[in-house]
Amino acid sequence: MNKLDKDYQALLQDILDTGVTKMDRTGTGTISVFGRQIRHRMSDGFPVITTKKMYWKGIVTELLWFLRGDTNIKYLIDNNCHIWTGDAYKNYCKNINLPPTRTLPLGTKVIPTLYTQEEFINKIKTDDEFAKKFGNLGPIYGKQWRDWEVLHYDKSLNHTDNDIECYRTHIDQIANSVNLLKTDPDSRRNKVSAWNVADLNQMALPPCHTDFQFYTRELSLEERATIWNNTHNPAGNIYTHNQYDENEIPARAISLMWNQRSVDTFLGLPFNIASYGLLLEIIAKEVNMVPDELIGNLGDVHLYSNHIEQAKEQIGREPFELPKLGKLPDYLCKKDNWECYKPEDITIENYQAHPAIKAPLSN
Numbered sequence: 001m002n003k004l005d006k007d008y009q010a011l012l013q014d015i016l017d018t019g020v021t022k023m024d025r026t027g028t029g030t031i032s033v034f035g036r037q038i039r040h041r042m043s044d045g046f047p048v049i050t051t052k053k054m055y056w057k058g059i060v061t062e063l064l065w066f067l068r069g070d071t072n073i074k075y076l077i078d079n080n081c082h083i084w085t086g087d088a089y090k091n092y093c094k095n096i097n098l099p100p101t102r103t104l105p106l107g108t109k110v111i112p113t114l115y116t117q118e119e120f121i122n123k124i125k126t127d128d129e130f131a132k133k134f135g136n137l138g139p140i141y142g143k144q145w146r147d148w149e150v151l152h153y154d155k156s157l158n159h160t161d162n163d164i165e166c167y168r169t170h171i172d173q174i175a176n177s178v179n180l181l182k183t184d185p186d187s188r189r190n191k192v193s194a195w196n197v198a199d200l201n202q203m204a205l206p207p208c209h210t211d212f213q214f215y216t217r218e219l220s221l222e223e224r225a226t227i228w229n230n231t232h233n234p235a236g237n238i239y240t241h242n243q244y245d246e247n248e249i250p251a252r253a254i255s256l257m258w259n260q261r262s263v264d265t266f267l268g269l270p271f272n273i274a275s276y277g278l279l280l281e282i283i284a285k286e287v288n289m290v291p292d293e294l295i296g297n298l299g300d301v302h303l304y305s306n307h308i309e310q311a312k313e314q315i316g317r318e319p320f321e322l323p324k325l326g327k328l329p330d331y332l333c334k335k336d337n338w339e340c341y342k343p344e345d346i347t348i349e350n351y352q353a354h355p356a357i358k359a360p361l362s363n
Contacts, residue, residue: 004040005051005319008270011036012311015265015303022302026362032302038273042291045322046348047277049270051314053356058083059274061343067174067282069146072135077124079343083271084137086363087204088124089117092134137204144194144207146172177214181287185216185252209272212258212279216289224249227290253292256280261299266307266314266359272296278325278346285328310359323351 019031040047048054061081068075073088096114115123124131139149148171173192180190191214194207219227225238227249245251258276263269277294284291303311326347329340 002319030302254289255293257295
């Protein structure tokens, strides 16, 4: 049975039954509950919702965008992913209406041209300078995951009390996390954060999913034997751990738990579940471990007021079986280059789902 869809439907029903009415920054209005959790065993299938059709390429593209350390929407738009377009366009409208900083020779003020959102998207696609100026969303997820910036203050003994030297260092949290999984897999400090308090006011939108943590455990001899049988198809004998090590059979299972302060339950949460499921699969491949459990700790869990009827429709649908993730390409392990992954290289197999349900995105 597809437990993930059932749990998700139960969460939607919980909000409808017990949620309180709250206003929000978008002005749309929500009904909201606080403190819920989603759990999924990766062995039960890949965690993509089946009670409505999900845009798989969009899920993949956004995650790869994060892993690239990118914060400009050009990569997303070039791959027909518009999850962040509204936020970028909102920023553009805000910036373009600032008072002009230059004048014509006769003193006439220059009035900026405000593009429509469709024109804005086309300019991002075709004008690199425009994309560089207006496509950046500030130091959001990709920046924090791959390039957390630290400013150091060093008061040299050779200087006066008022003479302080400053220098910057950069932390690649994803690379550090992978290294820690390889060198100290039982570490309780394997955590990646996007919630950089010093940078929040520079972000187009503060992180909704704020951080995630890895946890690993040793596989039993029987579990490793099952992997051997599934991948090598021998007679089924249970060998020693050393023999499995020699044949690069995974010795550990890896789980991922993410924390999310704000949860757009109808539109956003299904993306988040599938995205972190895919991240778990990618990292598991990199460190030669078996994806185990995916856990989401959810804070303000809400339905927007213009998503109520859509949620009711989805609750009434019977789930299909979960799909399987296609074989991940070997680019990452072979080249140690996260940018080698391409959205079209990552697929799901046997994905059967009900039709998509349209709902407006609140920015």
